[in-house]
Amino acid sequence: MVFLSIVNYVRARGPDEIWRKRRIFKLAAHYIGRRRNCYSVAVRNVHRALVYATKARKLKKEDMKELWDTRITSACEQHNITRFSLKEGLERANIALDRKSLSDLACWEPRTFECLAAVAKQKLELDGFVDGVDKKHPTGVNLNLKDVMLDAWLKERKN
Incomplete structure (x- = not known):
């Protein structure tokens, strides 16, 4: 477009508006009715959806940590x-595993998690650590490091 005077150039909005609106309409493509076709309605709904998406990203991280x-x-x-004792024992044994790794081991490799729990318990006993933070009394099988070692497992498999 060629403008012979500055007045006509100022009044023309140019291609910027087309691309700005196109970006909003692209984000509103899956909506129904005026939310999809009318720019003033679409822009409100798209902005609201983007705000929800931003909040949901933070909530997803919190949900995963809780899981x-x-x-x-x-x-x-x-x-x-207890979970605190496990974390403390692994830390003292210089085993650095984060929440996600520990939970994956707990779900998909229970024998490995059992060995880690035994190592943590053994290290805490050697250091003379008493768990005073968690007041819960866990109910489960008492672990001994000798019971979960590879030699004991291999002997069991041979028999």
């Missing part, structure tokens, strides 16, 4: 150790 903690706690109860 991982629940899995770790329930696996610890099976092996008669």
Whole structure:
């Protein structure tokens, strides 16, 4: 478009408006009715949806942390150790595993988690650590490091 005077140039909104509206309409493509076709309605609904999406990303992280903690706690109860004791024992044994890794082990590799719990318990006994933080008394099987070692498992498999 060629403008011979500055007045006509100022009044023309140009291609910027087309692309701005197109971006909003693209985000509103799955809506129904005027929410999809009318720009003034679509822009409100798209902005609201983007706000919800931003909040949901933070909530998803919190939900995952809660799920991982629940899995770790329930696996610890099976092996008669509290979650705090497990974390403290692994930390003292220089085993650095985060929540997600521990929960995956608890779900998909229970034998490995059992060995980690036994190592943590053994390390706490060697250090003379008394768990005074968690007042819960876990109900589960008492672990002994010798019971979950590879040699004992191999002997069991041969018999």
